[in-house]
Amino acid sequence: MTSDLQRERLAYRRSRARRSTLVALASTVVFAAAVWFGVTGAPGWPRVRDSFFDWRVALRSLPAVAGGLWLNVRVLVVCEVAVLVLALLVAAARTLRGPVWFPLRALSTAYVDLFRGLPLLICLYLVGFGLPGLRLSGVPTDPVVLGGIALVLVYSAYVAEVFRAGIESVHPSQVAAARSLGLDHRRTLRLVVLPQAVRRVLPALLNDFVALQKDCGLISVLGAVDAVRAAQIESSLAYDFTPYVVAGLLFVLLAVPSGRLADRVARRAARRQGAL
Amino acid sequence: MNVLSVTGLVKEYGGKRVLDGVDLEVAEGEVVALIGASGSGKSTLLRCVNLLEDIDDGQVFLLGRDVSDPRVDPDLARRDMGVVFQAYNLFPHMTVLDNITLAPRVVHGVPPAEATATAMDLLTRVGLADRATAYPDRLSGGQQQRVALARALAYDPKLLLLDEITSALDPELVGEVLALVREIAAAGRTILMATHEMGFARQVADRICFLDGGRVVESGPAAQVLGNPEQPRTREFLRRVIDAGRLQDPRPDRGGRV
Ligand SMILES: Nc1ncnc2c1ncn2[C@@H]1O[C@H](COP(=O)(O)OP(=O)(O)OP(=O)(O)O)[C@@H](O)[C@H]1O
Ligand SMILES: [Mg+2]
Numbered sequence: 317m318t319s320d321l322q323r324e325r326l327a328y329r330r331s332r333a334r335r336s337t338l339v340a341l342a343s344t345v346v347f348a349a350a351v352w353f354g355v356t357g358a359p360g361w362p363r364v365r366d367s368f369f370d371w372r373v374a375l376r377s378l379p380a381v382a383g384g385l386w387l388n389v390r391v392l393v394v395c396e397v398a399v400l401v402l403a404l405l406v407a408a409a410r411t412l413r414g415p416v417w418f419p420l421r422a423l424s425t426a427y428v429d430l431f432r433g434l435p436l437l438i439c440l441y442l443v444g445f446g447l448p449g450l451r452l453s454g455v456p457t458d459p460v461v462l463g464g465i466a467l468v469l470v471y472s473a474y475v476a477e478v479f480r481a482g483i484e485s486v487h488p489s490q491v492a493a494a495r496s497l498g499l500d501h502r503r504t505l506r507l508v509v510l511p512q513a514v515r516r517v518l519p520a521l522l523n524d525f526v527a528l529q530k531d532c533g534l535i536s537v538l539g540a541v542d543a544v545r546a547a548q549i550e551s552s553l554a555y556d557f558t559p560y561v562v563a564g565l566l567f568v569l570l571a572v573p574s575g576r577l578a579d580r581v582a583r584r585a586a587r588r589q590g591a592l
Numbered sequence: 593m594n595v596l597s598v599t600g601l602v603k604e605y606g607g608k609r610v611l612d613g614v615d616l617e618v619a620e621g622e623v624v625a626l627i628g629a630s631g632s633g634k635s636t637l638l639r640c641v642n643l644l645e646d647i648d649d650g651q652v653f654l655l656g657r658d659v660s661d662p663r664v665d666p667d668l669a670r671r672d673m674g675v676v677f678q679a680y681n682l683f684p685h686m687t688v689l690d691n692i693t694l695a696p697r698v699v700h701g702v703p704p705a706e707a708t709a710t711a712m713d714l715l716t717r718v719g720l721a722d723r724a725t726a727y728p729d730r731l732s733g734g735q736q737q738r739v740a741l742a743r744a745l746a747y748d749p750k751l752l753l754l755d756e757i758t759s760a761l762d763p764e765l766v767g768e769v770l771a772l773v774r775e776i777a778a779a780g781r782t783i784l785m786a787t788h789e790m791g792f793a794r795q796v797a798d799r800i801c802f803l804d805g806g807r808v809v810e811s812g813p814a815a816q817v818l819g820n821p822e823q824p825r826t827r828e829f830l831r832r833v834i835d836a837g838r839l840q841d842p843r844p845d846r847g848g849r850v
Binding site: 487489490492493494495496497498499500503507508511512515 | 642644668671673675680684695698753
């Protein structure tokens, strides 16, 4: 049986909760109305509406833009796998100790320094136009492949640092425990250090992948017909910017599930950390 | 032949001599306890024996073989040693069972079914057979150390190294871990252990080595070193230990703390 005191407390909490909901609802409505009237009341609104939010143009451009997005999705999947592998290798190379490994260690450090600082757009131009310009046999000329290479180069440098932070967060006693069991450096890394490191940096990792998802649209600067480029073409046919809005919305829709997933993983990681 | 023989071992950290010519022998089936003040180098000595540190001089012989020779593969030498540290022993991302079977499977090439059977036997011995599929963070500190002991025994090492395995535990959990060590010692395992538990050392150790100033200052039967030490520095150390309440009475006719 609950006491009168507890019943009274529950009733009070319920009334507080009802009040908060009402306040939140009211403030949302007021805010939305303010934005709506602010924008539609702007002197240039009729023109903007016609050139950015034209329903007929949107419907007409949708198939081409969505088709372009399918290319982005494929590039994204391949790039994510490549980034994971390359970043892991670079991060692992940076953990090697001893003078024998100096060249490999130095190389991976230089790689990270270079590609973390290089703007993605410049990397895209260098790889996309510079590499084929060498006219070496075997070098790809497809802008999609070249764009993918540039994305992988830049993102692997970021993700390698994320992995390294994870590796360094694993307690040194774990390495000692693994080595004392007779595991060599490679097995210690693979079976003991990396599983713990990856678990810890998973939220940051997913966040980088959400960023990669939208940056995939930049391969359009090399001429690959992806969602952004398709929107550009449609836009010049219709003398209207609406196809860009369509492409933007599609990218946002694509990012929502991965964003939610990243949030969930981060929350779970935080809970686990708190439980330890 | 001695299981372990250490001669003239020197270890420096940044020019500071932590071990300054340590001589130590552990015979087969013997239980040797290392005692000494905090910072006297007990952990360092155990880490050097386990080849986790590069030594600066001297030799370490394991089963008669010089394992401090740089031509010896340390991973091979470590297969004959089981180690339990003070804390953070278990791998948090593996179940208790996977923790125990890891080295037998991956390092010693034992078939998984056989490794699992051995591990379950060991878990039964340490009283945790029902926790085989649990993750370490679901176990108490004492249970974790018992699993760590089981893991160290899983590949039947010739030498067991224990580094203050109860000093990170709540007082009420110390007993169950020490009881298990006593049982392992009674079964004839060769053990070298660093410990702050003087009463326990006196009951279980065949021999006690007192480490001070980077050397083994005094070594002998437990009752003698604790009850009637020859060296003034040992007497001084033990007096401080008794003052701190870690040893109730060193004389053999009175009970020591376990
Ligand atoms: N990796 C290291 N780098 C520098 N100094 C170290 C390192 N490890 C240990 N030392 C130093 O070596 C000395 C001996 O340390 P060690 O841990 O072996 O002592 P201990 O006898 O095990 O002490 P405790 O009883 O507190 O565990 C200490 O002065 C310590 O500061
Ligand atoms: Mg120590």
